[in-house]
Amino acid sequence: MLKLVDRFQRYQDLQHYVGWTEQDDHNVRAVAFMLAPHLNPLIDDFYAEIERHPSARKVITGGAVQIARLKGSLIRWIHELLTGPYDAGYVERRSRVGQRHVEIGLDQVYTNVALSRLRSGLVAALGATWTADRTALVTTIQSLNKLLDLDLALIEDAYQAEYLARQQRVERMAAIGQVGGGVAHELRNPLNVIKTSVYFLLNARTLTPEKRAEHLQRIERHVLLADGVITALSDFARMPVPDLKSVVVQRVMEEAVEANPPLDTVHVIHDWPADLPPVLADANQLRIVFANLVRNAREAMPQGGTLTLTGRAVDGRVDVTVADTGVGIPAEELLRIMEPLYTTKARGLGLGLALSRAILEKNTGSLHVTSQPGTGTTFTVRLTADGGK
């Protein structure tokens, strides 16, 4: 959210935008005393209109007492509008109106139309009491309009900022819930093993030295597993800035396949043209992406199939595809598979593709997928070709 100083600077910027001058300031101040006797009927009209609109009415929950208090605030607001000074404190008080409207659930449109009604009333009052020449009346109305438009901009700006901040808070809470579910499952499994091993060590009626060693080693292994889950999460949260260098994609892919060998029943086809240009990427990060895709392909083909790995130069880019002939992904899942913590598997956090996509975005690349349930899935990694600009 904007700080007070920033808001005031923004207000000054908006003043320039509408062409607010010393003269406008002077014009408005000059009529403040003239308008003073007309304000009470305007305010009564303002609240009478609110009474007629249920969506606006519902935010006033305190009855007549609250309305009386609100009328007092509105009088002060108009008084300040007409007399200034238009300083940082003024801006802050206007912004609070917008924030408050979000808190009480008053839609911004009611501020817009309520201000329009107030504007009409002020202009009518001016016209009725004006005794000097009409040209001066027009310039004064123009000044008043600029001032009201600036106020509206301030309130709306604050409204939007507050609304967004609240929405983000809600989304963050939802994300925590989602992370909680994914992490719960992945951590509870190793914890469960640790807990049962400890139980056995503490309660076994007959405990041989071999069994004791076996359970202690098991505990150690699952502590490491649990630690790995936490490492994977924190790696995702703060991925290092990529060290972009010229990289031969074929070599990185071969390393990824070697580290994640497909089943014996999977036929692997490499298709890399000899003139394929190198790409600009961080080889270590790219290997993580390729490894994820190769692993996914392997899991999609438990009964075997064909894994096709291809590189193609396209318009200053290099497209790398990883195509399997596996189970495929239903359309409704396809939209979500790159979301963090979305998983359809019994094991895993659901970070693989989200991490891959995040890595590629930092490596000036992108990740795309097409799939046909029952036929197979093709992931395309789009990378930036290096050199030869």
Place this chain on the structure above:
Amino acid sequence: MPTTLTLPSVLVVDDDRDTCRNLADILTDLGYRVDTAPDGPSALELVRRNPYDVALLDFKMPGMNGLELYREVKKLRSGTVAIIVSAYTNTATKEEALGAGAWQVLAKPVDLNKLLGLVDVALGQPLVMVVDDDADLCATLWDVLREKGYRVCLSNNAHAAADRVREQVYKVVLIDMQLPDGNGSDVFHAVREANPEAHTIVITGHPRELGGLVDQVLKEGADAVCYKPFDVSALLSTLDRLTKPGLAGQPEV
């Protein structure tokens, strides 16, 4: 009697190998016969071959989840008591599991004292068999008797029933006199031979059914007869009498 019949048996199914091993160690140490399986299909293979008193099933497994597995186990061996263990339980899954006949749903990591206590309680529930070819009657009796704390094994023909009594020790066998592949007296004799301690209740449409076979079986020592349509509360009190230790006149095994 072979030893496998006397040892209480537990099946542990979890796709995490270490979880299987740990539960096997703990249960074996307590004197149970334990088998483990990493997934639904291999668990079902074991269930086809052996009767289990209790099955501890992990809910989230690749391929077939613990509840889907239990539904299949129940078709094969409805007398197996299922405890489903889940790392991430929600009320809906829990209710679905209980609705399908699973006995308990526990959160992971499991409280072992609680789990072992429940295994003990399950083993203490009297094992009864219903031999009847009427699937609806069987399903209803399963629900009613399960609710009353009996373990209920269902058999829809004389052959299956004869096989079952050779595998496990039953407290009570309810026998429909008219079966597709024979009559109830064959089953009665099979029970007598393989499972002499078991009580028997004969189910029949009317006393004169099958030319006096009912009377014959009663004379040979069947404990009670139950006429269709059922008086459920009478059946329950008969069962209660027969399974209460000391009251039925037969000492505990």
